[in-house]
Amino acid sequence: MKGLESNPTAYATLSLHESDLIRFTYFPEDIYQKAESVLRNSWPPGIKKETFYAGSYQYKLKGRPWNPHRQAESVGSRRLLRDILDFLYRCGWVLTTSINLSERVGKRDTMLFKKKLFEPLPPPAKFLAVQLSKQNKLLLHSDDADLIEGFSTVIDNLACFDKAYWSHDAFMFTTKGKPWWASREQSMQVKNIIMGIMNFLESRGWKCYGTVRHQTESADRKHCDSWYFMKPQQGVEELLAGLDDHPVVDRLHLLD
Incomplete structure (x- = not known):
């Protein structure tokens, strides 16, 4: 106590x-x-x-x-x-x-x-949202040209890139096939995409902050979680060390 x-x-x-x-x-x-x-x-x-x-x-x-x-x-x-x-x-x-x-x-x-309650506020950070949607769409909620280019490279290297364009305030990537609706062997493509994104974002200083399911589901259909990342602007090493075992990283619903 x-x-x-x-x-x-x-x-x-x-x-x-x-x-x-x-x-x-x-x-x-x-x-x-x-x-x-x-x-x-x-x-x-x-x-x-x-x-x-x-x-x-x-x-x-x-x-x-x-x-x-x-x-x-x-x-x-x-x-x-x-x-x-x-x-x-x-x-x-x-x-x-x-x-x-x-x-x-x-x-x-x-x-x-x-x-x-009696500790200083955490260092300033940026936040980023990644949205998986409609069976084959991945939305990056950022206008950072470097991030957009990196995402394009990740998806293209996995041979699943189809097209990309702005959708309101997010940059939308459309993949070949339906990775968020896949089953059996095809569902493994989802893991490859997620690992590629994770490796890329961490190489740029972003850390997974959490996942949230925004939308409801029905008896025969679910919705993917949305993925939130943060990038500390100072004290990076100390904060990232504290997030290494962040429990929410373990749960990311990948299928629509």
Whole structure:
């Protein structure tokens, strides 16, 4: 108990519900209040309503970020969560794991965060989202020309590159075949793609921060997780060493 007293840790959760709800549970009031500006800036449709809900603070967003009907909403929802993860990280709340806490079909992930109360804030970092979508599409949520070129090379070297183009605020790569819908031997292509991406991003200083399932599923179809990376801007070695055994790296749903 002495260790807990000298270095207490606070925990909180962020969860996605229905098609448009996001709930902050056990976060301090200043965090969920400041999050309002992040939501408004990162989700152009805006906020429809906010309220307390069963011990959490809930924002109801306009549109359908967690069950989008349009590509613009699908891309925008990843940008939104990327910016929320960035905001919480800058406030000292670091993602510990992402977990599905329900056996019911259609339930989304709950993200567990922790904060060391008497430690300095983590060093500044950049955040990046990688989205696997629609059986054969991979979206890089970045306008960094170097990253885009590197991704193109990775996919091309695996002989599965088809075409690439901008889709709203993300750069979309279309692969040959349907890697996110593959089975048996063909499903091994997915592992090759993921390993290629991981090797490339780590060579550029990016580290896997977590995976999140945004969208619901039905009895016969699931959706891939979205992949979030971070790149510390200073104190790189110290922070990366602390993330080496990050539990969320172990769980990445790869099939649609």
